[in-house]
Amino acid sequence: MPCVDLYSSADYASIFYATNTPHANVGGFDSEKPTIVILHPVFLDSTWLDLQMGDTRLNAQFNLIAFDMRSTGQSTCRPSGRHDNWVDAADLAFCFQNLHLPPSHILALEGSSVCCALRFAILFPELCLSLTLVNVPAPTELKWIYKNIDELVHAACFAEDTEHFEQAAFECIEFIFGPDSDPDLVDELINYWELNHSPSKRVRVAETTSLYINRSPISPEALGSITQPVLIIQGEKNQLCPMKFAEKLVSQLTGVEEGPVLYDVKGGTSMISVVSGPASTVNNVFYKFLKRLPHRRSELVPPESSVRDRMRMALANLAEITGDPDMASLDPLCSLSFCCLGQDVIQGQSDLLKHYHKGQASALNPEGPLRTYSQRNQEGWSYSEIGTPSLYDSSIYSERSGKHDLERLQKNSGRSESVLTNTESAHNPLQKMAFVNSMVERAAKGSSGKGTGNPSLPSHRKS
Template identity: 65%
Template sequence: MPCVDLHSKADYASIYYTTNSPHSNVGGFDPEKPTIVILHPIFLDSTWLDLQLGDSRLNKHYNIIAFDMRCSGKSHCRPSGRHDSWVDCADLAFCFQKLHLPPSHILALEGSSIYCALRLALLFPEMCLSLTLVNVPAPVELKWIYKNLDELVHGACFAEDLYSFEQSAYDCLEFLFGPASDRDLIDELIAFWELSLPPRKRARLAETTSVYINRSPLSPDAYAMITQPVLIIQGEKNELCPLKYAEKLVSQLTGVKDGAILYTVRGGTSMLSVVPGHASIVNRAFANFLARLPHRRSDIVPPELPIKERMRMALKKLSEITGNPQIASLDPSCSISFSLLSPEVVKSQTELVRHYQKDADIAFSPMTLDGKPLRKYSERERVEWSHIETGSTAIVPPERGKESERVSKSSSRSDSQHNPGDSPLMKTAFSPTSSEIHILKEIKVANITPLQRLMT
């Protein structure tokens, strides 16, 4: 299995990758073709990049390599409360150097991958020929998203039977993708989550989610230091990543020659790269963008500087950006050294991971003994549920015509933002009142869809 092993005293990660070369290795790259690095969407992995790897507009003209981030897919790591997007950036930089990758075009698809790509362009500009960012989220998580995602992830992680897990997974799917009508895609997504993110692996899901929710923006000066060509592709009707935040990022990238380009996918929502029709539009816009850029060869040669020295230079630059000289003296062989989380957030994330690790080895598994899903989601009995929170009012659906307002009863649908320092991710996991959520399996609520139960 092609992996890049990253060892240090304080950290360990094994980063899986795949390529479009005949034997899935970098040695099979065509030196005459430019190289594309793809970073997968949040809660998925590189197996969900077939629509990019199999598109002749990309596959025919470019070498392509895709990585599973450290808590996703076939990658593995030592759990850490210090994990943030700067750590993901350092992982990717180590992979570039250890694999002798050439300077590459970065395609970052949704969520945390976008913040990883921006940081790579900032700290390791020689590795990045261009940036294409698909669905830029708000710089700090919006409170209504934080609260709903909190509830959904917690429900899936602590499900005690197949019915509960399937319902939580479906609710999460509708929240991330919008109302889903493709039965095959629904079945594939839920089967993927059953295999890759079951309750027994809930610590991985908790760490992945906390990295995304506890993200923080770059400073205006840091954004201005990014000079590579940038294309931003945004879904027109993406409520999780409103268009205005892509527009704001365009205005902040003042160092990009001729400015960053914003391309809007009409009718597009979230997870553009996974929905076939929208994915084709994304690929076309990306291919057209690359075609206008200078051609670059892909010679697989060792980096000019020793890896440790190059990472030390990156830590020095990070210390200058943050105004914290202590960062420059940290271990350059360790990705965790690049973390910029505050002590309070590190503590809360560490407690969170420990909480999710507890009894995970005996948690419910939605798989058969031979590692296959017990059934397709579409084969289950269609029974509507009612979720009632102990000691509080049940979440009820909105009036018709307001279905676009995805707001839980405990949060307002506004642009107010979650402050990572205020509370740990999924604080409900530690709350005695909100952890006791009863699921009444035999109650049918007329005209209430899973998504509507999250909306008021």
């Protein structure tokens, strides 16, 4: 199995990767072709990149390599409360140097991948030819999204039988992908969750979820240091990643010559890189963007400086960005040294992982053959069977829902809501995630129309 092993005294991770070469390793790269590094969508892994890896425009003209982040897919790691997006960026840099990858175009698909790609471009600009960011999220998670994902992931991770796990997974997928997703896609997603996000693997799920919902913003000064060409592709009707945050990022990327290119996918919602119609649009826009940039060969040569020296330089840069000079003296060969979380957040995430670890060995582990979720009889299913209001029969409330309706639901459920906000959780932000029993809110339902075909990409500068 192709992977990069990262060892240090305080950490261990094995980062899996996949390529479009015949033998699935970087040794088969064509030196005449540029290289694209693809970062997968949140809660998924590199096996969900067929729409990108199999696109003839990309597959025929570029070397393609995709990595599973440390707590997802076939990658493995020692669970840690210090895992944040800067750590992911350091993991990616170690992979580049250990595999002798050339400077590459970065394609970041949704959520945590976007956050990682921005940080990678800041700390390792010489390795990044361009940035393409698909569905830029808010700098910090919106309260109503935080609470929804919190509740739904917890319900899936602590389900005691397959029925309740599948229903919780369905609700979470519906929230992330939208209520009008193709049934075949939903079936495939639920089967994937049964194999990869079951209660028997809930520590990994908790770490991935914490990484996503507990992200922190990048300073305007750090964003202004990015000089690579940038393309941002945003779903026009994306409720989870509203267009205003993509537009704000465009205004903050002041170091990009002539500014970033922002393209909105008409009718696109969330996870547009996974749904075939919008994904084709994303690929088309991305391909046209790359064709306007100078051609770069892909020579697999060792880096000029040692890995230790380059990572020490990156730590020193991060120390300046954060205003914490002590970071520069940390172990440069440990990805966790790049963590920028506050101590209270680290403690909260560590406590959360401990809570999720309890009973994991004996937790539910669905085994094949897996059934088709859409064909099961859902009549009468309700969370009320386990003493909780049904998410299937009632709505999940959005940010704009009336306070009166929420109070009515609280009264009917016979329990008071534990509302989790970024402000209230600042003391111990994610420890509460495991214990919250709130009624959750539903995103305002937007249209999930297919993306437009044959888009016209705005002209781009030559760099």
